[in-house]
Amino acid sequence: MLKVNEYFGGNVKSIALENVEGVATVGVMESGEYEFGTSTIEYMTITSGILEVMLPGEETWTFYSKGETFVVAKDVRFKVKASQQVAYYCLYV
Amino acid sequence: MLKVNEYFGGNVKSIALENVEGVATVGVMESGEYEFGTSTIEYMTITSGILEVMLPGEETWTFYSKGETFVVAKDVRFKVKASQQVAYYCLYV
Numbered sequence: 392m393l394k395v396n397e398y399f400g401g402n403v404k405s406i407a408l409e410n411v412e413g414v415a416t417v418g419v420m421e422s423g424e425y426e427f428g429t430s431t432i433e434y435m436t437i438t439s440g441i442l443e444v445m446l447p448g449e450e451t452w453t454f455y456s457k458g459e460t461f462v463v464a465k466d467v468r469f470k471v472k473a474s475q476q477v478a479y480y481c482l483y484v
Numbered sequence: 485m486l487k488v489n490e491y492f493g494g495n496v497k498s499i500a501l502e503n504v505e506g507v508a509t510v511g512v513m514e515s516g517e518y519e520f521g522t523s524t525i526e527y528m529t530i531t532s533g534i535l536e537v538m539l540p541g542e543e544t545w546t547f548y549s550k551g552e553t554f555v556v557a558k559d560v561r562f563k564v565k566a567s568q569q570v571a572y573y574c575l576y577v
Contacts, residue, residue, distance in 0.1 A: 392494055393494060393495070393497045393514060393569075395488055395497060395499075402486070403486075404488060404499050406488075406498075406510075406512045406571075407512075408512045408532065408569040408571050410532060412532050412550070415571070417499075417511070417512060417571045418499065419486050419500075419510060438510055439501065439505050439508055440504070440505065475503040475504060476501040476502060476503045477501075477503070478499075478501050478508070478573060480510075480532060480571060
């Protein structure tokens with residue numbers, strides 16, 4: 392059965408999947424600012440919309456838009472913000 | 485609140501979104517064969533995995549893999565099948 396995850400009071404929802412590419416989720420974020428933690432390396436690819444991202448050690452926001460990917464290290468926290476709903480694909484490696 | 489839709493007894497789940505790109509869903513299909521109906525034109529893009537698709541009037545299956553898009557007309561039924569879990573982005577226009 393496909394598992395749906397909810398975070399931040401339902402403002403971020405994702406569906407888990409696993410196939411030959413690995414273990415991943417697809418999800419949607421409501422507009423807002425969020426801080427996530429990682430337990431693996433994560434490859435986050437924007438599927439729709441624009442996401443601003445501040446990775447550990449960074450002091451400025453970087454925009455990522457549809458089709459772009461950023462990589463987050465294992466066991467860190469990182470911040471994102473969206474001014475509209477954003478869809479993403481997250482691969483855990 | 486982000487809306488989660490379930491189809492085929494939970495074997496297909498999606499999350500709806502709307503932003504400057506339009507109205508869309510991201511979703512995951514369990515392996516299996518499904519027939520969907522459309523009420524708008526749909527641009528279906530594979531986010532992860534491989535999907536075989538048979539559009540109206542076609543008699544053979546066509547493979548679509550990660551990053552590839554197929555377009556489905558309004559008010560038709562079409563068939564898909566997946567041998568592994570597949571993630572997709574569907575834009576309604």
